[in-house]
Every structure is written in structure tokens, then in C-alpha cells.
Amino acid sequence: MRNQLNEELDRLRHDILAMGSLVEESLRKALHALRTGDVALAKEVRAGDAEINALQLGIEDQAAMLIATQQPVAGDLRELVTVFKVTDNLERIGDHAAHLAKTARRLADDPYPLPLDRLERMAAAGVAMVHDAVEAYLRRDEALAREAAARDDEIDAEHKAFLREVLAYLAGRPDKAEQATKLIATSSFLERLGDHVTNLCEAVVFMLTGEHAELND
Amino acid sequence: MMSEAETAFSIRGLDLWYGKSQALKSVTADLPARSVTALIGPSGCGKSTFLRTLNRMNDLVGGVRIEGSVLYDGVDVLSPSTDVIDLRKRVGMVFQKPNPFPMSLYDNIAYGPRVHGVKDKARLDDVVESSLVRAALFDEVKDRLHESALGLSGGQQQRLCIARVLAVEPEVVLMDEPTSALDPISTAKIEALLDELKRDYTIVIVTHNMQQAGRVSDRTAFFLLGELVEYAATKELFFNPADERTENYISGRFG
Structure with a gap:
């Protein structure tokens, strides 16, 4: 019974997997562009963002249609409510990938003299978190959602350390203030990215348990 | 009378x-x-059997055997010594199909009070009007109180039946699928009425319409094969049921 609802829910999950994969790919590309200065790759991230946004709107329309026509309750309803949070946070993560790609493009013209290991580690952690968060949603895996959210601490620690390093560098090279400001902004975007994955994980825990978990303390 | 958070029926x-x-x-x-x-x-x-137990309507069915206890406001409902007429006055019932008597609206509503000995015309007038007002029907029918009740629409007939129950001043109104024979507008009127009535009355309603249970009730009991599987606050039961059988049933994946 409820074959139509089951099929539609499966289709939604498939679309969310597609959206999550695109966001993950954008982040990987942006990270690679940051490492290698590959400007063409950075531009691809921007193009991918439009596709991500289109997927988001399609998924949300479909979820609203199912709520209107299928009268879902209990677990079905919690999943459909969760879909909006999942897509909203994935879309914001995609935006942050675009910010990172923009930084990569700028640094290609005017390289920062110190290593950007911390930014790279933040972005790499972000990729893994997004992957696990979407996986947790699809596999209905509460433990995995909690694990993915917990990695936000790594990003936060790198962010704080990176700020200190950039400010220390800036003290000796005030002429690099503009570049330093952009790097700090980028690091802040990555820090926000971690928060969005945490929100996404909280939504998954809510979908599975009905409890409003606070995973970011 | 019982206080706000008090239990009406203890089963x-x-x-x-x-x-x-x-x-x-x-x-x-x-x-x-x-x-x-x-x-x-x-x-x-x-579920309907359970409902009918609350005012001993099962007495009318042959071969019924009951064990356990049902207390209403301290009264042992199942005891042979319980005054069933008095019990059914306090615990009224509305059925699936509207069943107005083939007489005027006025006489339909005055029927119960007359049976219980009210003869005074002015008092009966009051009861008829106030019952119709409480059943959200008065404004629609005030000019035709002495016409046949059978001329009313189905939704009006059902509200008339509710008014008829209210006329004997019950404390509880039992409803067995009261809107299943009604169109959506009439259903919405009855549902709005329930929201009003629960301020003064205890309502127990059997419904096949899950959305209706979600809309009108404070608590929901889910029965399966004679067992009370889950009984919880309605918002909890429809959003995060504890039992998988409840989830399967309310989400339409049952069987």
C-alpha cells in the first residue's frame, strides 16, 4: 500500500543524493583549485551552483506537492519536513563552495606566501562531513549523522588557528591587509559550512527520532 | 462536576x-x-465496541460477555445495579447516520426533556433554543422549528441529533463516525462544533478518517484486533508514534 507515496519518496531521496553529490563535487573542485591555482576549475564551481539551486527548487516543490496530496503523517511527514532543511543547508554549503572557488581564483593572481594547509584541511573535513550527512539521511543512520556533526569541532579549531596565523602575518606585512581580509572571510565561510552540515545532521536526527537534537554545543 | 484535568472514564x-x-x-x-x-x-x-461499552449500548447485543471495569465519575458502569437510563442521560450518543425522529425540529429536541418529565412550555422553549445554539444550528433553522426535521440537509440533521443529545444535559457525548455520511462542508461544521463542545463536555469519537482524528482530538487511541495498541496525545501519535503498528496504520501502510 501507499506505493505512490513510497515511489515519490524514493525519487526525492534520489534527487537529494544528486544534490548532495553536486555540492560535494563543488567543494572538491574548489579545494583542488585552491591547492593548484586552477582557475578553470574554480569557474566550474560557479556553473555547478546554478544546477544545485535548480535541484533544490525541484525537490522542494515535489515535497510540498506530496504534503498537499498525500497527507503524510508520522515518519513520512517528518521526512518531508526534513527535506526542506536538508536542501536549504545543502544549498548554503554549495554557496560556500563557490566562495572558496572565488578565493582560489584571486589567489591564483596574487599568491599568499604562507601555506594554506589549514584552509585545505577545513575544506577536506567539510567534504567528508557533507558526504556522511547525506549518507546518514539516505541510510537513516542516526549514529553517522552524529559523527558527521561532531567533525565540526575540527573545522572550528582550524578556523581559530588560521585566524591567529593570518593576524600574526599581517602584523609584519600590513601591505597585505586586503589579501589577509579575504582569507579570513574564506575561513569564516568554511566555518559556517561546518555549521550548515551540523544543521543538516540535526534535521536527520529529528527525522529519525522526532527529537530536536542540539549537535553543536 | 469534574475538574479540568480529571478523568472521566477509568477503564x-x-x-x-x-x-x-x-x-x-x-x-x-x-x-x-x-x-x-x-x-x-x-x-x-x-473501537466501536469500546465506545458502546461506555454507556452500556452493548447490552442491546445478544451473547455479549464483559470482564474488567469501567468507572465513570466513580460510577461502576458495568454493574448490573447501575441505572442504565440515568447513565445514558449523562453519557449521550450520536450515531453514524443522522437519525432524526419523523416529527418537527422542536419536538425532536424536546423529546428527551419531556421523557425526563419536563412539561413547562417556557422551559422547553429555552432548552430547544439553547440546545440548537450549542449545536451551531439555531441561526439556520430558527424560522422553521415546527417543520419536519426530515426536511433538513444531512449535515443539519446530524447537528439536530447533537442538539437532541445536548437537550438532556449530558456530561459526555459519544460519537460513532458522526461525519462519515456528510459532505466536507457539513463535516467541517461538526468538527468546529466539537472544538466548542469540549469546553463543557467530554467527547469520545470513533472515526475512520485519520485526518479528522488529527484535527479534532486531544488524545487518540489506536485499536487493532481488540487490543489498545497505542494511546497518546494526538500530536504525538500522528507525528512520532511509539508503536510500529500505529505508524503503519496511520501512514496507510497497514496490511
């Missing part, structure tokens, strides 16, 4: 057999006063 270990087939299995629940309790479950699950 303990209720078993009921129709001949050899067991229709209720050790049902235990407290139904709160002045709120709406919805009973849901597939056909044959025992």
Missing part, C-alpha cells in the same frame, strides 16, 4: 466477547474529562 482490564470471539482484549485507559478522545483503527478492531 481497567476490559475484555469483551461476542459469543466465542473476543472483541476487546484487556483494554486499560483513562479518558480525560472535557476533551476530545478519538478512537481509530481498521474495521473490526474493537
